[in-house]
Amino acid sequence: MKVISTEYSQILAARIAREGGWDLVDVKFSRFPDGEHYLRTGVVDDEVVVVGSVVDSDSLVQLLLLIDACSGSSPVLLLPYMGYARQDKQFYPGEPLSARAVARALSSGVCRVFTVNIHDPGVLRHFTVPVENLSLAPEIGAYLGRSGYDDPLILAPDDGAVSFASMVAAAGNWDCDHLEKTRISGEEVRIEPKHLCADGRAVVIVDDIISTGSTLATAAGLLSAQGAKTVAAACVHGVFAGGAYARLIASGVEDVAASDTIEQACSVYSAATTVVSGIRGC
Numbered sequence: 362m363k364v365i366s367t368e369y370s371q372i373l374a375a376r377i378a379r380e381g382g383w384d385l386v387d388v389k390f391s392r393f394p395d396g397e398h399y400l401r402t403g404v405v406d407d408e409v410v411v412v413g414s415v416v417d418s419d420s421l422v423q424l425l426l427l428i429d430a431c432s433g434s435s436p437v438l439l440l441p442y443m444g445y446a447r448q449d450k451q452f453y454p455g456e457p458l459s460a461r462a463v464a465r466a467l468s469s470g471v472c473r474v475f476t477v478n479i480h481d482p483g484v485l486r487h488f489t490v491p492v493e494n495l496s497l498a499p500e501i502g503a504y505l506g507r508s509g510y511d512d513p514l515i516l517a518p519d520d521g522a523v524s525f526a527s528m529v530a531a532a533g534n535w536d537c538d539h540l541e542k543t544r545i546s547g548e549e550v551r552i553e554p555k556h557l558c559a560d561g562r563a564v565v566i567v568d569d570i571i572s573t574g575s576t577l578a579t580a581a582g583l584l585s586a587q588g589a590k591t592v593a594a595a596c597v598h599g600v601f602a603g604g605a606y607a608r609l610i611a612s613g614v615e616d617v618a619a620s621d622t623i624e625q626a627c628s629v630y631s632a633a634t635t636v637v638s639g640i641r642g643c
């Protein structure tokens with residue numbers, strides 16, 4: 362097996378190759394004078410895993426080119442973070458279903474797809490090849506166990522994250538609860554307390570994505586007002602749009618941790634082990 366990645370997922374790809382005992386392929390990336398992407402691989406008429414998170418439009422184009430370069434071997438595609446997946450409904454006539462457009466484009470030339478904690482599993486139906494969604498909840502649970510939190514309260518910021526938070530909490534048999542969130546706009550959410558008692562507790566808010574950080578910041582403020590001893594956060598995909606990471610730390614969130622599905626300095630747990638098991642099991 363060979364592992365090959367875009368520039369955006371090279372650290373995760375190297376970890377997957379090491380974990381699986383597979384070869385990591387060197388790729389040369391450059392641009393044409395007009396700014397268009399170019400790449401060249403040494404590849405490959407072998408079994409291949411193509412790894413590439415879609416974190417913006419450039420990363421999508423680079424991933425499409427890489428898949429095309431490998432398409433002769435009908436690779437497996439690992440899509441650690443699928444950008445554009447949150448436009449998964451047509452709210453107004455004339456809008457695209459962006460998740461569908463991206464899923465269809467990325468299905469072309471690959472034999473199957475793995476995603477990681479996709480925001481809405483309903484998006485998976487838009488792929489035109491077999492697809493499996495992997496979960497990093499056990500990895501996050503293991504990380505929290507190593508981090509020495511004292512009997513933490515694991516909290517989902519909304520209904521949608523409840524089963525994810527329960528899986529994280531199961532790692533240490535910790536208490537688990539959730540808040541109720543209403544999204545007012547792209548940058549603003551309202552959060553109301555559920556039946557938890559955060560007073561004096563080390564609270565860890567867990568979520569699939571931290572994007573603008575507004576969900577987390579609003580929840581953290583509420584929990585501090587309720588007497589939480591500390592508030593920390595752990596997510597799968599650390600997008601941190603518009604300076605969200607710094608804003609969260611500045612507002613008193615003790616620690617903000619993410620996985621390497623998006624490669625960030627705070628990527629302190631890896632998707633590699635979960636991915637290798639997923640690929641071996643298929």
Ligand code: R5P
Binds near residue numbers: 519550570577
């Ligand atoms: C929403 O349902 C997701 O699980 C996340 O809570 C959301 O995407 C986080 O976005 P933001 O950081 O912009 O509040």
